[in-house]
Structures are given as C-alpha cells and as structure tokens.
Amino acid sequence: MSKTIDRRHFIAAGAGAFAVPFVSRGASAQGASQGTSQVTWPARQIRMICSYPAGGQTDLLARAYGEFISKQVGKTVVVENKPGASGAIGTAEVARAEPDGHTILCSISTTYIMNRVVMKNPGYDMDKDLTLVSVIPGAGLLLVANPKTGVKTLEDFVAFARKSGKVNFGTYSAGSAPHMTINELNKQCGLNIEPVHYRGEAPMWTGMLEGTLDAAMGSYTAAQSVLQSDRGTVFAVHSKKVDAIPAIKTLPEQGATSKFFTVSGFSGWAVPKATPQAVVDRLSELCVAANSDPKVKEVLATFVLEPAIGVKETNALYQRELPIWIESAKSLGLEPA
Structure with a gap:
C-alpha cells in the first residue's frame, strides 16, 4: 500500500521559470463589475506566489500547475516561495498586487480560512481582498x-x-x-x-x-x-x-x-479581488485542464489528491465549508496571536 516518493524529480525545477514558445489565448473582460474595457491576458511574465516552503506539497502543486499554465499561454510562470505566519506573508503580498492576473497565490485552507480566527491581523481579508480561482479538495487525513x-x-x-x-x-x-x-x-x-x-x-x-x-x-x-x-x-x-x-x-x-x-479543506489558487472575471475564468479553465498533464497527475498521485475543480465548484465548496471551519475553530477557545 505504500508508494515510492521521489521529490527530487519535482524540486529539480528549483525556483526558476518555465518558458515555452506557444501563443497565449487572449481573454476579454466585460461585465457590470468590470465595465466595458477589454484586457488581454497574460501580457507579461506571471508570478505564482506559494505561501509555503519549497519542496512541500503546496510548492510541488504550484510548480506542476505553473509549468502547465506556462506551456498553454506562452508566458513565463515564476514560482516564488514566500512562507511564514501560516501562509499570511505570501498571501498579503498577493492581496496588495495589481488585480490583472499576473500575480497568483497558491496556498491552503489554513491560509484561506483559519488565519482569520487564529491571527489578530493576518494582513489581508480573504473575502474582501482575494478571489478563489480553483482548488484541489483535501485528501482524507x-x-x-x-x-x-x-x-x-x-x-x-x-x-x-x-x-x-x-x-x-x-x-x-x-x-x-x-x-x-x-x-x-x-x-x-x-x-x-x-x-x-x-x-x-x-x-x-x-x-x-x-x-x-x-x-x-x-x-x-x-x-x-x-x-x-x-x-x-x-x-x-x-x-x-x-x-x-x-x-x-x-x-x-x-x-x-x-x-x-x-469538511475536507483544500489547496488552491487565488488572485486579487478586482481581477477581471474573464481572467479568473481562464485561469480556472487552465487549472482544470492541467489535471490531464502527466507531471500534474504524478504530483496528485504522490499526495493521493483529487483533481482541481472549476471556479464555480471551488467557491461553492468554500462557502459550504467556511462556517463549519469557523465554528469548530472558535470552539477551541484559542486567543488570536
């Protein structure tokens, strides 16, 4: 029932970028919330900030999915590890970034849900500052x-x-x-x-x-x-x-x-709140499409994880689990640090 897990295969990419000569698909952002302006995404290199250390599950997911996204859109995806404070350091940086889809967060439900309960000031407000794009439902602990x-x-x-x-x-x-x-x-x-x-x-x-x-x-x-x-x-x-x-x-x-x-918790991706919906939708599509990539499948199998789900399913899962996590967390009686 055991698996042989060779993390060196994944870590070998290091903190470098993945660049491939494919032309990206343009994304038009329209709607009441975004006005009538149009944007093409991506227009430049993409930063994917992983709020946990290199070599761990979240990092390896970021690199595998980031490489796939890079191949599809023809722009470099650079994975940057910004760990610390249960993911709050990297998350706060993404929350402050330009909402144009060129800065993406890869983190876990502890960061997206729990920090608001256990930290006095995590440096971001999940519901006001960030939009979930796609998540990978948690495996059974x-x-x-x-x-x-x-x-x-x-x-x-x-x-x-x-x-x-x-x-x-x-x-x-x-x-x-x-x-x-x-x-x-x-x-x-x-x-x-x-x-x-x-x-x-x-x-x-x-x-x-x-x-x-x-x-x-x-x-x-x-x-x-x-x-x-x-x-x-x-x-x-x-x-x-x-x-x-x-x-x-x-x-x-x-x-x-x-x-x-x-509840199961999750790992996944988020962008600054005002990111155009068309960009959010395209990113979500790419995360779901990545599930069929051999390297992504290998990482998912290594950690016994389910595939990434789309933006609608992601936010339905978040809204369903959020009050349960919050209630259970508050019942611990922990003083926010």
Missing part, C-alpha cells in the same frame, strides 16, 4: 494509533481513552484539523484527549516513531514512515475515504457526528 494501544477502530480508541483517562494525541499545529478533531471527539464522547502540538507533520510522525504519542493525525503520504515500519495503526480517516486504504472507514461511518467531520 489519517488517524493513527500507537500499536501498544491495541486500537483498530474509533470504538476501540474511545474505549482506550476512557480507560486511560488521558491520551496524548499529536497534531501538526495548534488550530489545525487534528486539533479540531480532538476537540470534537472530546465533546461528543466525554473524553480527555490531550493535544500535543508540533511544528509540522514531520516532527509529529517522529514522535509516533519514538513511541511518545498514543495517536496522531495527518496525511497519508507523510505518515508512511510510521506505517511502513509498523509503528502505527490506521483506525479511521477524517471525512473522506483514501483509495490506497479503502477498508478504513471515515469518522462519520464509525459514528462520529460533528459537522467538522464532513
């Missing part, structure tokens, strides 16, 4: 138990937690999906699961390997070091089944009732 617990199902885990009185459960950051999952399970089942927050998935899974955690929650790909060494047992997936482990049931399938267990 794995709930993994230390084998010594004997846990194989959610029912087993609840019984273990009640018997133990206290459970050390790893998360990859405060305010993350694992943190909210712990909170919701505590509320539903009357448990005392203690979140142990790490700075990222890698150190969290190291904690599982070292045996210091009773359980942890994260992505299928990042969990491979634990699963392949038989140092963890998957007992549930958050809201979506994972194709590589189809026998593992979701939390709702095992009786968990919180609305939070119906």
